[in-house]
Amino acid sequence: MTVESVLTMLGGIGMFLYGMKLMGNALERAAGAKMEKILERLTSSKPKGIILGAGVTAVIQSSAATIIMVVGFLNAGILKLAQGVPVIMGANIGTTVTAQILRMGDIDGGSFILTMLKPSSFAPILIALSAFIILMTKKQSLKDKMEIFMGLGILFMGMTLMESSFAPLAESPEFSRIFTIFENPILGVFAGMAVTILLQSSSASVGVLQATASTGIVTFAMAAPITIGCNLGKCVTVLLASIGVNKDAKRAVTIDVTMCVLGSVLFLIGVYIYQGVIGFSFWEDPVSRGTVANFHTLFNLLVAVFFLPLVNVLIKISKVIIKDKPGRDKMEEELVILDSIFLDRPDVALEQCRKVIGLMFTTDRDSFNKASTLIDRYDDNVVAHIDENESFVDKSETILGEYILKITQRPLSFKQRLLATEFLHTVGDLERVGDHVVNLKEEAQLLHNDGISYSGDSLREMSFLVKAIDNILMTTQKAYEENDIPMALRAQTLEEVIDDMVDTMKKNHIDRLQDGRCTVERGVSFIEMLTDIERISDHCFNVSSHLIQRIESKELSTHDADPLTEMTPEEMAEIREELEELYLNPIR
Numbered sequence: 001m002t003v004e005s006v007l008t009m010l011g012g013i014g015m016f017l018y019g020m021k022l023m024g025n026a027l028e029r030a031a032g033a034k035m036e037k038i039l040e041r042l043t044s045s046k047p048k049g050i051i052l053g054a055g056v057t058a059v060i061q062s063s064a065a066t067i068i069m070v071v072g073f074l075n076a077g078i079l080k081l082a083q084g085v086p087v088i089m090g091a092n093i094g095t096t097v098t099a100q101i102l103r104m105g106d107i108d109g110g111s112f113i114l115t116m117l118k119p120s121s122f123a124p125i126l127i128a129l130s131a132f133i134i135l136m137t138k139k140q141s142l143k144d145k146m147e148i149f150m151g152l153g154i155l156f157m158g159m160t161l162m163e164s165s166f167a168p169l170a171e172s173p174e175f176s177r178i179f180t181i182f183e184n185p186i187l188g189v190f191a192g193m194a195v196t197i198l199l200q201s202s203s204a205s206v207g208v209l210q211a212t213a214s215t216g217i218v219t220f221a222m223a224a225p226i227t228i229g230c231n232l233g234k235c236v237t238v239l240l241a242s243i244g245v246n247k248d249a250k251r252a253v254t255i256d257v258t259m260c261v262l263g264s265v266l267f268l269i270g271v272y273i274y275q276g277v278i279g280f281s282f283w284e285d286p287v288s289r290g291t292v293a294n295f296h297t298l299f300n301l302l303v304a305v306f307f308l309p310l311v312n313v314l315i316k317i318s319k320v321i322i323k324d325k326p327g328r329d330k331m332e333e334e335l336v337i338l339d340s341i342f343l344d345r346p347d348v349a350l351e352q353c354r355k356v357i358g359l360m361f362t363t364d365r366d367s368f369n370k371a372s373t374l375i376d377r378y379d380d381n382v383v384a385h386i387d388e389n390e391s392f393v394d395k396s397e398t399i400l401g402e403y404i405l406k407i408t409q410r411p412l413s414f415k416q417r418l419l420a421t422e423f424l425h426t427v428g429d430l431e432r433v434g435d436h437v438v439n440l441k442e443e444a445q446l447l448h449n450d451g452i453s454y455s456g457d458s459l460r461e462m463s464f465l466v467k468a469i470d471n472i473l474m475t476t477q478k479a480y481e482e483n484d485i486p487m488a489l490r491a492q493t494l495e496e497v498i499d500d501m502v503d504t505m506k507k508n509h510i511d512r513l514q515d516g517r518c519t520v521e522r523g524v525s526f527i528e529m530l531t532d533i534e535r536i537s538d539h540c541f542n543v544s545s546h547l548i549q550r551i552e553s554k555e556l557s558t559h560d561a562d563p564l565t566e567m568t569p570e571e572m573a574e575i576r577e578e579l580e581e582l583y584l585n586p587i588r
Contacts (some may be wrong), residue, residue, distance in 0.1 A: 014324075053086065053087035053088060053091040054093040055090070058097040063202065064096070066088075070252060071238070071252055084248075084252050093297070095203055099293035099297070124153070124157070134150070171256065172559070182219045185272065188222060188226045188229060191230065196229070196234055197233045202233060206230050209226055213292055219285060219286055221324075223291070227296050228264045232260055232264055240380055247322050251315070251319065251322045255314045258314065304447045347416065349407050349420055349477055353403065356404075357426055357427060358481060361473070365387040368470065371386055371440040375529075383445065387438075397427050404423055418550045418553055422547065422549075425542070426543050426547075429539040433540075452524065458512070464501070465498070465530075467583065469497050469537060475491040488545075489572065491541070493576050495537045496576070501583055502530050502533070
C-alpha cells in the first residue's frame with residue numbers, strides 16, 4: 001500500500017467523519033429543542049417510545065446522543081424509567097439509518113438517472129449547490145438546512161475516497177490474509193468495538209466497514225461479528241454519560257449496556273449454532289454495502305423485539321444492580337433539570353433554562369400574593385412559605401447564571417446567543433422581584449410587632465394595587481413563555497398605569513395624614529410598601545423590554561423570525577383605558 005493511497009484513505013475517513021458531524025449538527029440546530037419536547041410528550045406507550053427513539057436518532061444521526069439526552073431527562077425527573085427504556089431501544093434501531101443511506105453506493109446501471117443516483121455522481125453537485133446558497137443567503141434557517149445537504153455530500157465524497165483507497169487492496173494477498181482473522185467472532189467483535197470507540201460513532205464505524213466491503217474481500221463471516229462489535233462500541237460513550245447522574249439515569253445506562261451485550265451474545269450464539277448445524281449458503285460470499293446495512297438493521301430490530309416484552313424485568317434487574325437512595329428535596333428536584341449533560345446541545349440546554357425561569361416567575365407571583373395577605377392578616381406559616389420561596393429564587397438565580405455562562409462558552413448561533421443574553425437579564429430581574437417581596441413581608445412583620453394597622457381606605461386602595469401587580473406578573477410570564485410581543489406591550493402599559501396608581505395613592509395618603517385619618521407611623525410603612533410594589537412592576541417592565549428587544553433584533557427579525565404582530569396607537573390607547581378602568585379610576 002503506497003503512501004499516496006494511505007493519505008487518500010485518511011483524507012476519505014476525515015471527510016466522512018466531518019460530513020457526518022456537519023450534517024448531525026445542522027439537523028440538531030434545526031430540531032434541537034423540539035426533539036426534547038417530543039421526547040417528553042410522546043412516550044405514553046412502549047411502541048410509541050421505540051418509534052420516537054428511532055425517529056429522533058434518524059434525525060440527529062447519533063444513537064449515543066439520543067440515549068444521552070434520555071439519560072439527562074431521567075436525571076432531571078422529566079421521564080420515568082419505563083418511558084425511557086423503549087426510547088433507548090428505538091435509538092439503537094435509528095442508528096442504522098445512516099448505513100441504509102450509504103448503501104446507495106451499490107446503485108449500478110448505465111442510464112443517466114441511475115448514474116446520477118450514485119453518491120459519487122450527485123455528492124459534488126450537492127456540495128457545490130449547498131455552498132453557493134450558504135454564501136448567497138443571509139437567512140440563518142436556510143443556511144442550517146443547506147449545511148444538512150452539504151454534510152451529506154461531504155459524507156458521500158469521503159465514502160468515495162475511502163473506497164478508492166481500499167480498491168487496490170482487493171488484489172493484495174497480505175491484506176486478504178489480515179482480514180481473514182476477523183472470521184474469528186471474538187476478534188471480529190473486538191475489532192468493531194475498537195473502531196467505534198476510536199471514531200466515537202457506531203454509524204461511522206459501520207460506514208468504514210461498508211467502504212471496506214466495496215473491495216469484495218469482506219465475507220459475511222467477517223462482517224457479522226465486526227458489525228455487532230461496532231454496535232457494542234457505542235456503549236462506552238453512553239457509560240461516560242452516566243458519571244455523576246442519579247439512580248434512574250444510571251439504571252437506564254445499565255439497561256442499554258445489558259441489552260447490547262446480552263443481545264450480541266445471544267445473536268452470535270444463534271448465528272454460529274445455525275451455521276454449524278445447517279449452514280448459511282452465503283457464509284463465505286462477499287458482502288455489499290447493502291448487506292452490511294441490512295444486517296446492522298436486522299440485528300438491532302431483533303434485539304428490540306426480543307427485549308420489548310422484558311422491559312419491566314430489565315428495570316427490576318437494574319434496580320437490583322443500582323440501589324435506591326433517599327429522595328432529594330423539592331428544590332433539588334426542580335433545579336436538577338439544569339444538567340451539564342445538555343450543555344453540548346445549546347437548544348436543549350436553553351429550553352431547560354426557560355423552564356426554570358418559568359418556575360421563578362410562578363414562585364415570585366405566589367410569594368407576592370402571600371405577602372399581600374400579611375398586610376391585614378399576619379400568619380407565621382405564610383412568612384415561612386415566603387422565606388422558602390425566596391431561598392428557591394436565590395438559588396435558581398445562582399445556578400441559572402452559572403449554567404447560562406457555561407452555555408455561552410459553546411458555539412452558539414446568533415439566535416441562541418440573543419436568548420442566552422435575555423435569560424441572564426430576566427433571571428436578575430426575577431431575583432430582584434423576590435427581594436422586594438421579602439421587603440413587603442418584613443414591613444408586614446413590623447406592622448404586626450408594633451400593633452399597627454392601616455385604615456380602611458388604605459386597605460381598599462392597596463387591594464386594587466395588589467390585583468394590578470398580580471396581573472402584570474401573570475401577563476409578563478405569559479409574554480415570556482409564548483414569545484408574545486402584544487402581551488409584553490400590554491404588560492408595559494400596565495406598568496405605566498401602576499406608576500399612576502402609586503402616585504395617586506401617595507397623594508391620597510398625604511390627604512389622610514393632613515386630615516388626621518392616618519398616623520405618621522402608618523404613613524412611613526405605607527410609603528415603603530408602595531415603593532417596593534412599584535419596583536416589582538418596574539422589573540416586569542424590564543423583562544418585557546428584554547423580550548421585545550430580542551424578538552425585534554434587526555438581524556433576527558429580518559432573517560430568522562416570523563412577521564411580528566404590533567399594536568397600533570389606537571389599540572394601545574384602548575388597552576390603557578381598559579386597565580385604568582379596572583385599577584386606577586376606583587382609587588382616584
